[in-house]
Amino acid sequence: MNYQHHFHAGNHADVLKHLVLLQLIGLMQQKPGGFLVLDTHAGAGSYDLDAAEARRSDEASGGVGRLRAAVEQDGAVVPELIRQYLVRVAEFGRRTYPGSPLLAASSLRAQDRFLGVEMVSKVARELERNLSTLPYTEGGLGARRRMTRCDDGLRGLKADLPPIERRGLILIDPPYEQTSEREDITLALEAGLQRFSTGVFVLWYPIKQREFLDRWLRRIARLTTKPVLTIENSIVRDELGNRLTGSGLLVINPPWQFESLMQPTLTYLNQALREDEAAPATVRWLNPPA
Numbered sequence: 301m302n303y304q305h306h307f308h309a310g311n312h313a314d315v316l317k318h319l320v321l322l323q324l325i326g327l328m329q330q331k332p333g334g335f336l337v338l339d340t341h342a343g344a345g346s347y348d349l350d351a352a353e354a355r356r357s358d359e360a361s362g363g364v365g366r367l368r369a370a371v372e373q374d375g376a377v378v379p380e381l382i383r384q385y386l387v388r389v390a391e392f393g394r395r396t397y398p399g400s401p402l403l404a405a406s407s408l409r410a411q412d413r414f415l416g417v418e419m420v421s422k423v424a425r426e427l428e429r430n431l432s433t434l435p436y437t438e439g440g441l442g443a444r445r446r447m448t449r450c451d452d453g454l455r456g457l458k459a460d461l462p463p464i465e466r467r468g469l470i471l472i473d474p475p476y477e478q479t480s481e482r483e484d485i486t487l488a489l490e491a492g493l494q495r496f497s498t499g500v501f502v503l504w505y506p507i508k509q510r511e512f513l514d515r516w517l518r519r520i521a522r523l524t525t526k527p528v529l530t531i532e533n534s535i536v537r538d539e540l541g542n543r544l545t546g547s548g549l550l551v552i553n554p555p556w557q558f559e560s561l562m563q564p565t566l567t568y569l570n571q572a573l574r575e576d577e578a579a580p581a582t583v584r585w586l587n588p589p590a
């Protein structure tokens with residue numbers, strides 16, 4: 301495993317993914333019943349933007365850095381979700397970028413539950429340490445309900461579903477390093493949907509090789525009759541080649557209003573982060589709601 305998220309933390313793809321994550325958690329919390337957040341590829345949970353890896357790649361400058369600069373300039377016209385996201389990120393300090401586990405766990409209530417799965421043992425230990433440093437806030441998630449496991453996260457789609465709460469948000473954020481990964485994800489999602497058809501599943505993907513990507517996304521949508529939506533943000537225009545032009549999230553069973561709430565956020569994000577005016581930002585239903 302070569303992948304190290306320290307090089308990519310806070311980049312444009314992280315920003316889109318974490319905005320979607322916070323929006324989904326907020327919408328799920330409109331109901332009082334607790335739910336599980338299962339982060340199948342959790343990473344370390346916290347990233348030092350002054351570390352050598354982050355400085356070398358400087359990807360955060362084009363992501364959270366660029367968004368912060370746009371917001372400072374635009375003042376009143378900034379969508380509320382973007383504002384909330386930047387406040388949440390700032391809580392961890394100007395030179396630290398929080399990963400999905402810390403952002404999720406610090407947003408959850410006492411009745412919710414977080415489970416982060418990470419395959420690389422050194423990273424899993426870092427994750428456990430970082431989660432344990434989260435301060436306890438009144439009404440927030442207690443330390444015993446923030447769990448980690450060193451394992452193959454795709455196995456969790458069988459082992460951990462359905463959750464006892466009968467409500468769940470499953471974030472699948474693989475590194476896409478292995479050639480078999482897309483097939484493994486498809487099979488794991490199929491098994492997860494069989495066990496927990498009402499779960500909110502969120503799959504992150506890189507945008508490259510457009511035709512191939514669309515074929516794969518349609519195949520995933522055919523695994524279920526439930527609503528499936530994709531949200532994509534590109535930094536440059538689409539290409540047929542293998543260069544990363546942006547990223548997307550496929551959301552199965554998005555909560556009511558998710559699409560309409562994300563639309564202005566996505567438009568703002570795209571204008572703030574794009575390097576090319578023809579870079580698309582889209583919300584598409586692959587399976588429209590009934």
Ligand SMILES: C[S@@+](CC[C@H](N)C(=O)[O-])C[C@H]1O[C@@H](n2cnc3c(N)ncnc32)[C@H](O)[C@@H]1O
Binds near residue numbers: 341419420474
């Ligand atoms: C893109 S990073 C995760 C970033 C994190 N979700 C976030 O938003 O902060 C992917 C992580 O998955 C881990 N990983 C790779 N294959 C895995 C697998 N099969 N199961 C669990 N973790 C895996 C990698 O070590 C890496 O830390």
